[in-house]
Amino acid sequence: xxFLSLTSIKKSxxxxxxxxxxxxxxxxxxxxxxxxxxxxxxxxxxRMIAGFETPTSGKIVINGKxxxxxxxxxxxxxxxxxxxxxxxxxxxxxxxxxxxxxAGTDKSEIDARVKQMxxxxxxxxxxxxxxxxxxxxxxxxxxxxxxxxxxxxVLLLDEPLSALDAKIRVSLREEIRQIQxxxxxxxxxxxxDQEEALSISDRIVVMNxxxxxxxxxxxxxxxTPSTRFVASFVGxxxxxxxxVADPAAGAVTIGNQQIALKDPISxxxxxxxxxxxxxxxxxxxxxxxxxxxxxxxxxxSTSFLGSVIRTRLRVGGDVISFDMFNNPxxxxxxxxxxxxxxxxxxxxxxxxE
Amino acid sequence: xxxxxxxxxLVFGLLYFTLPLIGMTNFSLKMRRGEYSxxxxxxxxxxxxxxxxxxxxxxxxxxxxxxxxxxxxxxxxWVRLKLPRLRPVIEFITLLPLVIPAIVIVxxxxxxxxxxxxxxxxxxxxxxxxxxxxxxxxxxxxxxYRAVDTGLRTIDVATLTEAAQSLGAGWATILAxxxxxxxxxxxLSGAFLTFAIVIGEFTMAALLNRPAFGPYMQLLGANRAYExxxxxxIAFGITWGxxxxxxxxxxxxxxxxxxx
Numbered sequence: 001x002x003f004l005s006l007t008s009i010k011k012s013x014x015x016x017x018x019x020x021x022x023x024x025x026x027x028x029x030x031x032x033x034x035x036x037x038x039x040x041x042x043x044x045x046x047r048m049i050a051g052f053e054t055p056t057s058g059k060i061v062i063n064g065k066x067x068x069x070x071x072x073x074x075x076x077x078x079x080x081x082x083x084x085x086x087x088x089x090x091x092x093x094x095x096x097x098x099x100x101x102x103a104g105t106d107k108s109e110i111d112a113r114v115k116q117m118x119x120x121x122x123x124x125x126x127x128x129x130x131x132x133x134x135x136x137x138x139x140x141x142x143x144x145x146x147x148x149x150x151x152x153x154v155l156l157l158d159e160p161l162s163a164l165d166a167k168i169r170v171s172l173r174e175e176i177r178q179i180q181x182x183x184x185x186x187x188x189x190x191x192x193d194q195e196e197a198l199s200i201s202d203r204i205v206v207m208n209x210x211x212x213x214x215x216x217x218x219x220x221x222x223x224t225p226s227t228r229f230v231a232s233f234v235g236x237x238x239x240x241x242x243x244v245a246d247p248a249a250g251a252v253t254i255g256n257q258q259i260a261l262k263d264p265i266s267x268x269x270x271x272x273x274x275x276x277x278x279x280x281x282x283x284x285x286x287x288x289x290x291x292x293x294x295x296x297x298x299x300x301s302t303s304f305l306g307s308v309i310r311t312r313l314r315v316g317g318d319v320i321s322f323d324m325f326n327n328p329x330x331x332x333x334x335x336x337x338x339x340x341x342x343x344x345x346x347x348x349x350x351x352x353e
Numbered sequence: 354x355x356x357x358x359x360x361x362x363l364v365f366g367l368l369y370f371t372l373p374l375i376g377m378t379n380f381s382l383k384m385r386r387g388e389y390s391x392x393x394x395x396x397x398x399x400x401x402x403x404x405x406x407x408x409x410x411x412x413x414x415x416x417x418x419x420x421x422x423x424x425x426x427x428x429x430x431w432v433r434l435k436l437p438r439l440r441p442v443i444e445f446i447t448l449l450p451l452v453i454p455a456i457v458i459v460x461x462x463x464x465x466x467x468x469x470x471x472x473x474x475x476x477x478x479x480x481x482x483x484x485x486x487x488x489x490x491x492x493x494x495x496x497x498y499r500a501v502d503t504g505l506r507t508i509d510v511a512t513l514t515e516a517a518q519s520l521g522a523g524w525a526t527i528l529a530x531x532x533x534x535x536x537x538x539x540x541l542s543g544a545f546l547t548f549a550i551v552i553g554e555f556t557m558a559a560l561l562n563r564p565a566f567g568p569y570m571q572l573l574g575a576n577r578a579y580e581x582x583x584x585x586x587i588a589f590g591i592t593w594g595x596x597x598x599x600x601x602x603x604x605x606x607x608x609x610x611x612x613x
Contacts, residue, residue, distance in 0.1 A: 099520030
């Protein structure tokens with residue numbers, strides 16, 4: 001049986017249903033990210049696990065115990081908020097010690113635990129500082145230490161990195177993952193940043209309009225998106241619209257060009273519309289580029305991104321993006337150039353709604 | 354030219370407010386013929402009724418502040434957290450004591466809580482003292498509520514509450530350990546205003562026949578010459594002292610952590 005299980009969770013605010021029949025099982029020690037755009041219901045699900053929102057229907061079970069009837073302060077769930085939420089009237093030590101004091105822990109035990117937690121986040125030297133004397137990154141690390149000091153059964157992270165600058169975000173997310181693995185704590189992480197979710201999760205739940213569109217490992221989510229939404233939200237997949245020419249041969253017509261997919265197309269007949277997706281890193285226009293499939297097109301634009309150059313190519317009615325490594329010896333294509341994009345047929349994904 | 358008019362208006366305003374005070378202070382020091390002395394102040398301080406009424410009013414002020422804090426802080430917190438739509442209604446209710454005269458409120462109290470009512474508070478001294486304290490709390494409500502509400506506005510009440518809840522805290526712990534300490538400066542501002550109101554209040558104490566400082570000032574003013582002036586200066590000193598303390602704690606607030 002799973003450690004945390006969400007069964008048929010629904011949530012409505014008045015007439016608006018924000019979560020539709022959400023089901024999820026999370027194993028002990030697993031790091032699961034809820035990924036989706038604003039308003040997709042990911043934070044609402046997290047808040048229902050924490051007990052701050054009550055499900056309209058459905059069941060939340062943690063470690064075999066039904067949580068629905070429990071108040072937030074009875075659930076033993078640690079939570080880290082986007083806005084840090086450190087208590088302004090307490091210094092770092094007292095913030096981390098708060099949950100332990102509430103639980104009636106001995107003073108000596110509290111001091112030892114606080115020291116251990118501050119050691120974990122490498123902020124022992126700032127124990128006497130007040131929140132307003134800390135940077136955003138330091139405040140969020142203290143918030144993390146405070147949340148895990150009480151040894152919660154589940155740790156919830158509600159977009160904890162969103163208010164931080166890019167560099168701190170990357171280092172802190174690695175720190176969070178390292179601490180989570182070290183303590184083996186079951187963690188649910190809410191984010192709208194796909195890179196964050198892909199880099200630190202065991203599994204990702206991609207949410208769209210209150211539903212879980214796809215649940216899978218980062219590798220699965222990135223490489224085999226199951227819906228058009230997942231394909232467009234995770235990574236920078238180019239969607240190519242075509243017509244099935246010969247389903248048995250996997251032949252598809254794109255504009256006036258024909259290509260062959262790796263496998264026959266099941267459930268479709270000749271003339272049906274088909275959506276295909278291609279990752280930017282899958283194609284190349286370099287001379288001698290490998291790939292059993294080719295599409296000719298016209299360069300629309302190029303963007304210099306540092307280590308890579310992203311080129312947008314018009315093929316038929318669609319625009320396909322592809323990346324090439326920056327090579328100072330090779331000039332990037334310019335707008336209006338006619339080029340041939342080569343890629344492997346296996347990299348072309350069929351998107352089913 | 355514009356500057357001269359500005360300075361002129363300022364000087365006129367200062368003289369308009371300070372001359373009577375200077376005159377009153379000057380008069381209060383002239384009890385001994387031909388020389389300045391503190392005789393009037395000595396007489397006031399030596400008067401056992403001064404000590405009795407002042408102590409009584411200070412005690413009333415302290416109880417009023419405690420009651421006001423216990424009533425207003427949880428109310429303002431709950432309204433901000435759970436009933437934000439009710440805020441205009443609560444604000445309107447807290448403003449009522451400013452538009453309903455104290456005499457109307459106290460007559461209402463006397464009619465409601467007289468010896469033949471179901472709750473005969475005026476039937477005993479303790480009951481009347483409690484009734485007077487409730488009256489003072491009502492008069493101070495607009496100031497106390499606004500001060501606390503302004504304090505709550507400077508912190509992220511909802512997130513701090515949820516953070517404390519997720520750490521196992523119940524409502525009482527959240528209010529006592531998180532909310533109150535973070536609005537303490539605002540509460541102190543409201544408390545000093547309450548103190549000043551209670552010390553100077555006349556109508557309620559007189560009509561409930563309690564030995565408060567306000568009725569004592571009126572009584573002294575009706576029967577003596579120099580002592581009332583000395584008493585007025587003392588009362589001004591107390592009020593200004595309270596205002597000074599508000600300024601002091603406000604300055605303290607600037608160096609304190611402003612937000613979650």
